[in-house]
Amino acid sequence: MSLLQVKDVTHTYGSYNLFSRTDQRKRVLSNVSISIGQGMCLGVLGTSGAGKSTLGKVILGLEKPQKGQILFQGHDFYNTDRITRKQLRRDLQVVFQDCYSSVNPRMTAEQIISEPLQNYERMSPGEQKRIVGDLLERVGLNHEDMRKYPHQFSGGQLQRINIARAISLKPKLIVLDEAVSSLDMVNQTNILNLLSELKSAFGLSYLFITHDIKAAYSISDALAVMEKGEIVEECKSKDKLFTSRHPAVQTLLSSILSEHPRYRSLSGGRHYAQPLA
Numbered sequence: 514m515s516l517l518q519v520k521d522v523t524h525t526y527g528s529y530n531l532f533s534r535t536d537q538r539k540r541v542l543s544n545v546s547i548s549i550g551q552g553m554c555l556g557v558l559g560t561s562g563a564g565k566s567t568l569g570k571v572i573l574g575l576e577k578p579q580k581g582q583i584l585f586q587g588h589d590f591y592n593t594d595r596i597t598r599k600q601l602r603r604d605l606q607v608v609f610q611d612c613y614s615s616v617n618p619r620m621t622a623e624q625i626i627s628e629p630l631q632n633y634e635r636m637s638p639g640e641q642k643r644i645v646g647d648l649l650e651r652v653g654l655n656h657e658d659m660r661k662y663p664h665q666f667s668g669g670q671l672q673r674i675n676i677a678r679a680i681s682l683k684p685k686l687i688v689l690d691e692a693v694s695s696l697d698m699v700n701q702t703n704i705l706n707l708l709s710e711l712k713s714a715f716g717l718s719y720l721f722i723t724h725d726i727k728a729a730y731s732i733s734d735a736l737a738v739m740e741k742g743e744i745v746e747e748c749k750s751k752d753k754l755f756t757s758r759h760p761a762v763q764t765l766l767s768s769i770l771s772e773h774p775r776y777r778s779l780s781g782g783r784h785y786a787q788p789l790a
């Protein structure tokens with residue numbers, strides 16, 4: 514059984530205006546179906562406005578879809594009791610693109626990382642501090658960083674804090690919504706490597722939402738390409754992307770080739786950031 518199954522999901526924004534009698538609804542997702550198995554990373558690619566973030570929000574329980582079903586660990590997220598939903602939320606975490614707006618600037622790293630623990634676990638302050646220290650080390654930071662505030666970290670370091678918070682409850686699935694897009698190339702590579710390590714160490718699954726085909730290729734096991742609210746290409750093996758004839762895929766591929774003429778192929782290189790010979 515898949516960890517996550519999105520079945521025929523359709524979502525619209527807006528509403529019917531009773532006064533002007535106009536339908537101002539905009540369809541953003543049309544019959545979208547995807548599935549993610551345990552320990553698997555599905556990369557969802559698409560250009561701006563394709564509906565990727567909306568798909569993430571629907572999965573996270575932030576936007577109830579008009580049609581379709583989200584099954585997480587076999588439970589229908591939007592049609593289950595409060596206790597089960599709370600447990601499902603615990604197993605489903607998110608890391609957003611903007612690392613600065615994702616945190617409260619008045620909280621220390623320790624307070625940021627321990628917030629989910631306080632919501633879900635009962636533990637002594639000493640035990641909590643020990644876990645936060647371990648998490649900081651797990652994401653490549655130090656115990657001493659606990660006392661620092663968000664403005665005292667670089668973007669890459671702060672995204673590590675966000676990742677530490679996301680893994681603090683040992684979730685099953687993390688939605689990574691453009692999680693490396695605002696970082697420079699070196700930090701992108703480092704964070705992608707960290708995410709890959711954590712995935713293997715904890716058996717995590719990821720939904721990796723991005724417009725960046727190189728980042729998606731480097732971390733994902735399977736890929737799905739979205740256009741205008743629809744999944745237009747599904748690659749159970751990511752290398753299938755290079756044989757796709759779909760215009761949306763061609764557009765994504767041509768964008769990297771024109772940007773970096775030396776990247777003639779993405780396959781064969783361990784780190785996507787290194788040009789291939």
Ligand SMILES: Nc1ncnc2c1ncn2[C@@H]1O[C@H](COP(=O)(O)OP(=O)(O)OP(=O)(O)O)[C@@H](O)[C@H]1O
Binds near residue numbers: 526527560565724
């Ligand atoms: N809350 C909202 N209300 C109305 N329309 C919205 C809302 N959120 C998104 N949209 C619209 O839905 C469409 C899909 O947006 P979405 O953010 O899901 O796309 P995306 O593929 O993630 O794009 P990007 O990569 O630019 O973030 C866009 O046309 C957007 O303007």
